[in-house]
Amino acid sequence: MxxxxxxxxxxxxxxxxxxxxxxxxxxxxxxxxxxxxxxxxxxxxxxxxxxxxxxxxxxxxxxxxxxxxxxxxxxxxxxxxxxxxxxxxxxxxxxxxxxxxxxxxxxxxxxxxxxxxxxxxxxxxxMRRHDPSYAEAKRRIDAGEIGTPILFRGYSLDPEWVAEYLAKRAAKNGCWFIDMTVHDYDLARWFLGSEAETVYALGGAYAYPVFAETNDVDNGYALMKFKNGACAFYYSGRTAAHGSHVETEIVGTKGMIRICDEPRRDRIKAYTKDGIVEKCLNLYLERWGExxxxxxxxxxxxxxxxxxxxxTAHDGTMATKMGMLTQESYVSGELKKF
Ligand SMILES: NC(=O)c1ccc[n+]([C@@H]2O[C@H](COP(=O)([O-])OP(=O)(O)OC[C@H]3O[C@@H](n4cnc5c(N)ncnc54)[C@H](O)[C@@H]3O)[C@@H](O)[C@H]2O)c1
Incomplete structure (x- = not known):
């Protein structure tokens, strides 16, 4: 070979x-x-x-x-x-x-x-586009299963135990609205089949003030409107107490699809003195290995x-552009137009 x-x-x-x-x-x-x-x-x-x-x-x-x-x-x-x-x-x-x-x-x-x-x-x-669940969701949405997609909701949360490590590497990898949320901008464009028109972002450095020094967030939220009228809501965080949590929902005119709304590590439920316990994924590497x-x-x-x-490279450009404008909206407190 x-x-x-x-x-x-x-x-x-x-x-x-x-x-x-x-x-x-x-x-x-x-x-x-x-x-x-x-x-x-x-x-x-x-x-x-x-x-x-x-x-x-x-x-x-x-x-x-x-x-x-x-x-x-x-x-x-x-x-x-x-x-x-x-x-x-x-x-x-x-x-x-x-x-x-x-x-x-x-x-x-x-x-x-x-x-x-x-x-x-x-x-x-x-890589999320290559994940079998995301690829299958895309096939089913394109086949019309949920009608016309009108809302993308993306949660991308890292566990709080990597926040200090992330703070040290932030200068080389960009702010959270770019470094992490680019995955969700890319998915939103992919699923909604349109380009962003306006964005409004909020958030803060609530648990790790070090991020405020560079106008960065440890928890950030953004609402985005797309040119075809569809919308997106993003929540990107660094302080999840339970583990690594990526959850995606696409709402259509005839239904909705959710991917990984509970980021379980396995299929075990433990019934103990702590109640009914399911372990969460610990790090992103566990979730995305495949x-x-x-x-x-x-x-x-x-x-x-x-x-x-x-x-393509164009997808890379568009996602970074969306991140830059989201960050600009967060810093200025203003609605930003693409
Ligand atoms: N797709 C994903 O889910 C995902 C997840 C994590 C990181 N990333 C991306 O992957 C990249 C690396 O992230 P990471 O978490 O592995 O970071 P890291 O800091 O662990 O690794 C970066 C590596 O690049 C090396 N490096 C930096 N500058 C170099 C240079 N000029 N020449 C040669 N080597 C150089 C560093 O020495 C280090 O070994 C970043 O762009 C990050 O955004 C993507």
Missing amino acids: KKVKVGIVGLGELGSVHANNLRFKIPNAELIAICGVPAEKEKLEKLKAEWDIPYCFYDFAEMIKLPELEAVVISSSTAAHHEHALAAIQAGKHVFIEKPTGLNEQECMEIEQAAAASDKIFTVGF AYYLEMQHFIDAVEQGTQLEI
Whole structure:
């Protein structure tokens, strides 16, 4: 079997999952190169030896010079996406990039224009679209099961025990209305089949005042109207006491679909002195493991077969633009128009 030769930059929390999938779970991929920062030398050299990876780099520009390298996975911090994406496209590589594509609309637009001028594949890690439940919901909505979609409701809540960790990495990954809520903007556009028109956002740094220093939130809410008249409500938080909670609802004129309204870890209910207890998912990595695998398999298949994927650089730009305007509305207290 011919294997697509892939390199990955950024082997942090999520990049390690992508690297593991590429190395062990995707039969038509060959992970030939990894790239990080010099401070990670010990970790990366160990990985290179244990996983038998031919190359390890500490400079992305050097990695993409490898002539045999066909595709690049970018899972570095968001602040590095613009530089890495433009360099990979210019080097003629196929690109999978983590969300958000860039820290602001300008960065995303430049990436989008470069991707449009390339004949290679460019896709963004909006993995929720690859999750089997979301993909099935989309098929059923497109088949008319709930009539015309008129409302999207997205809850994306991280557990409170990662809030301090998130605060430390916020400067490199953007505010919460971009870093987290981009997933929901992308889903809202996908399910509602329209583009955003206006947004009004509220929220605050209620439990972690450190977020207020950068006008960021630990709990944020936004109402958005779309050009086709449909609406969306987003609630993105960092202080869920029960665990990692992503819940989506699409209301139509003839019914509604809910995905994962109770983020249970398993199917166990314990009847104890504490009452009837069901454990919640602990971290996002538990919820999305299958979706991370599927999105990467789809990317490698697309490279092998030379077919473009549904999720494009433009989707990345639109989601970041929605995040920027939501943040502007939150800071100014005003309704914002797209
Ligand atoms: N799709 C999702 O559900 C999801 C979930 C988490 C993170 N993400 C995205 O993935 C990206 C990484 O997030 P993370 O949580 O893994 O962060 P992380 O901080 O754990 O990892 C980032 C890695 O990138 C490396 N890096 C940064 N700049 C670099 C450079 N110039 N050259 C080489 N390596 C560099 C860092 O050393 C680190 O190893 C972010 O863009 C984030 O938004 C997406």
